Structure formats: structure tokens, C-alpha cells
Amino acid sequence: MSDRVGLNIIKTDSKILVSACLAGENCRYDGKNCLNKDIKNLVDTGKAVPVCPEVLGGLPVPRIPSEITVCDGNEKIINRHGEDVTEFFKRGAKKTLEIAKEKKVICAILKSRSPSCGTGEIYDGTFGGKLTKGDGITAIKLKEAGIPVISDEEWLSL
Ligand code: SF4
Numbered sequence: 001m002s003d004r005v006g007l008n009i010i011k012t013d014s015k016i017l018v019s020a021c022l023a024g025e026n027c028r029y030d031g032k033n034c035l036n037k038d039i040k041n042l043v044d045t046g047k048a049v050p051v052c053p054e055v056l057g058g059l060p061v062p063r064i065p066s067e068i069t070v071c072d073g074n075e076k077i078i079n080r081h082g083e084d085v086t087e088f089f090k091r092g093a094k095k096t097l098e099i100a101k102e103k104k105v106i107c108a109i110l111k112s113r114s115p116s117c118g119t120g121e122i123y124d125g126t127f128g129g130k131l132t133k134g135d136g137i138t139a140i141k142l143k144e145a146g147i148p149v150i151s152d153e154e155w156l157s158l
Helices: 002-011 037-044 086-102 137-144 152-157
Strands: 016-019 048-051 066-071 074-079 108-110 121-123 131-133 149-151
Touching: 016 037, 016 086, 037 048, 037 152, 048 086, 066 121, 074 086, 086 137, 108 137, 108 152, 137 149, 149 152
Parallel strands: 016 048, 016 108, 108 149
Antiparallel strands: 066 074, 121 131
16 A cells, blocks of 8 residues: 555645654654654645644643553553543544545655554553554544555655
């Protein structure tokens, strides 16, 4: 699928959705960004739409880092202070999907390992730096709507 997505981006004028931190916006939990110049170039040339689901969901910058965990059989997003921030993440995912539909994006390139944007693997909820298989809340929402999602690391390898 990655190759097909990559070719679509190159051959069409369709828009793609990207994590705003990859485009250089200082929206990470620590107030910094994860600039990828190629992705920023997609935004600057009008080919990509930057979004930060966590900011869209109402969380501040900077903010306490969060991870996805399972409590009493339910998946929740808990920040490092032990506060349940699931609703912020769900709201951000919903708003991101609305933007994706409005802009008719053909795919999304999202920041790897984030509890919102991660695809394929995310931190395991222990705040110990360990990874586990899974997707972030926004990545799940987009995939459920049929929008292909690749990570920035997959994008780099295309
Ligand atoms: Fe970047 Fe996504 Fe985290 Fe926002 S929610 S800072 S776009 S990885």
C-alpha cells in the first residue's frame, strides 16, 4: 500500500493530511516540533494540510505527555500525572477526520509513535520508553474512515 500511496501523492494534485509538528509547527507536548523539510515543502506548496489532533482536541502547548493504556479492560489515554485525557484525544481525532473529509485528502502522513498520530507502533502506556504494536487515536479514526495512513518514517523510505 505504501508504494501506491506514494505514487498517488506524486502524480496527482490531491491533498494529503500531515501532522503539524512534521511541518515545523511547535505543537508537541514539549513545545517543540519534528520538522521534516520535505513534509513542510508539501504544506508550503499547497499539497498538504497540517493538523495537530491534540491541540484541536483542546490540549495546551506545552502539555503533560500522554500514552495509551488499558484500564479495567478499556483503552484510555492517561498523562504522566495520571489524569485521564481520553476525551481530549477523541475530540481531536473527530475534528481531524472532519478536516480530512472537508479537504478530501487522499492519505495522511503522521508522526510515528504518538498516542494520537502513531501508526503501527506506539508507546506502551508505562512511560518507560517501550513500544508496542498499535495505532494512535487519530490514526485509528482515519483508517476506520478508509483514509490510508503512513508514518513519517515510512514516508522517508519511499
Ligand atoms: Fe505532532 Fe500529532 Fe503530537 Fe500534534 S498530536 S504534536 S501533530 S504527533
